Amino acid sequence: MDTPVDLRSDTVTRPTDAMREAIAKAEVGDDVFGEDPTVNELQRRVAQMVNKEAALFVPSGTMANLLAIKAQAQPADTVILHVDSHPFNYESGGMAMIAGVMTKTLGGDYGILSPESVQSALCLNPDHHYSPTSLITIENTTNRGGGAIYPIETITEIGRIARENGLKLHCDGARIFNAVVESGVPVDGYASHCDTISFCFSKGLGTPVGSILAGPLETIDLAHRYRKMFGGGMRQAGILAAAALYALDNHVGRLKDDHRRAREFRTTLEGVDGIEFPLPSPTNIVYLKVRDAMEFIGHLAERGVLALPLSRSRVRFVFNLNVDDNGLERAIEAVRRAAHAVARKDSQRAQLS
Ligand SMILES: Cc1ncc(COP(=O)(O)O)c(C=O)c1O
Structure with a gap:
């Protein structure tokens, strides 16, 4: 019988021979000591690509989202996100257990939040009865929304609302390059309206493991501390970063x-x-x-x-x-x-x- 055609997810891919070769040749060191040259190169390159001060390589998209939330919202703050979003549905309640945040979930076609619904869901009242909104997270492309692409105008508007109200905006860009190649909007175009952006190498880009979170130096430094705390510090992770670098060069188009x-x-x-x-x-x-x-x-x-x-x-x-x-x-x-x-x-x- 032929090998099955596996369409369950874009996470089921196996590395190509060329990617395996890049993995085999990777220069490595202990990344918990900050000494893995390939991880450092990947983090530098991604930070530059998305025009942010820093980036942090992490084991999964779930950890990238959790770190973004933990580093940008205090326990008992409210995070606004779509009712169909990945962190709300498929991340085992990590943001409740570990970041201790409240969620305000909103609807919207195809997993996309509308600026109007975000604006009206904000809690800015300083009265201590309330849980203040501190973070908005969006997902581009949307998973449960059928791979929908956020219109750049919508992100621009949500970014403006966040900035004007002193809130942070995180983009779960697990599949951001699917949005980039289809819309023609460059990745730094999407990222420019967000404080932090994460993406996965282990989905459409075809690597075995790994995601990345990028943002301001101070936020990424805090995320680095939490990554260690959550057990996500990896040692000779350059073998994974080499696959990610290969994917950025060869698997985006x-x-x-x-x-x-x-x-x-x-x-x-x-x-x-x-x-x-x-x-x-x-x-x-x-x-x-x-x-x-x-x-x-x-x-x-x-x-x-x-x-x-x-x-x-x-x-x-x-x-x-x-x-x-x-x-x-x-x-x-x-x-x-x-x-x-x-x-x-x-x-x-x-x-x-
Ligand atoms: C939109 C989105 N965000 C985050 C994740 C989490 O990624 P991971 O499976 O690497 O934890 C996924 C995984 O499918 C996803 O589709």
Whole structure:
């Protein structure tokens, strides 16, 4: 049987031979002593790319978000974020347990906050009955929102609201380069409106491990202390940083291929009975709405295609480095056949009842 076409996430990618070569050649040292030259080079390079004073390499996007929150909000402060955001849904409640913050969650199409809703959710009242807002976090692109890209005007406006009210703005840019290649807005363009920005190397960029948080020196210094406290200090992490540097040089432009495949997947399958596309798919993530997500992914798996059930009726497909045009064809065919298999079963059931 062929290797499965794995579309559950863009985190499932395995490093390419060339990336493994870069890893093998990495110069390393003890990064807890600040002596890993490859980590230092990565941090310098990213800080420069996003036009911030400093950057900190961390094991995961979850830790990057947690450090950004912990370093920019006091316990019992309120953090404003989208109800579909990653820290609120998928980070094990870390910001409650470790940063001790209150959350004010807001809605908004496709995981995107509107400046108006942010403005009206701010708590600026100095009365001690209240928990003051100190941080807003946004996600670009949005995961649960179908890979939606924040319009730069929206970020500009939210940044203005944050600045005018003495608040911080963090961007969870786990997939920021998907936004960059699709919108044409440079990464420092997005970052310029935010105090801190994080992104992941281990998603579309295809490295085995690692994310990064960038921002003002003082904030990153505090994040460095918390990284140590949370057990995230890594020693010869240059082998991971080398993969990240390789990815920045070689895997950013190709994200467009993932977007093209996601688009082709969608346009080819639109109109097939029994499936719907509940959200737009501007980047590499496609959601399908089906009657029974578990049944549907079972049919797909029988045909060598893996997708992720995210609710009773929603299945997620994420195009990634390990899925080529042949994988795309196999995925299209598997979805078609799965939809037919479900329809056949339904009509058999109807005849029996
Ligand atoms: C938008 C977003 N933020 C943060 C993360 C967390 O990244 P990690 O899995 O590296 O902790 C993810 C992971 O999927 C994500 O999609």
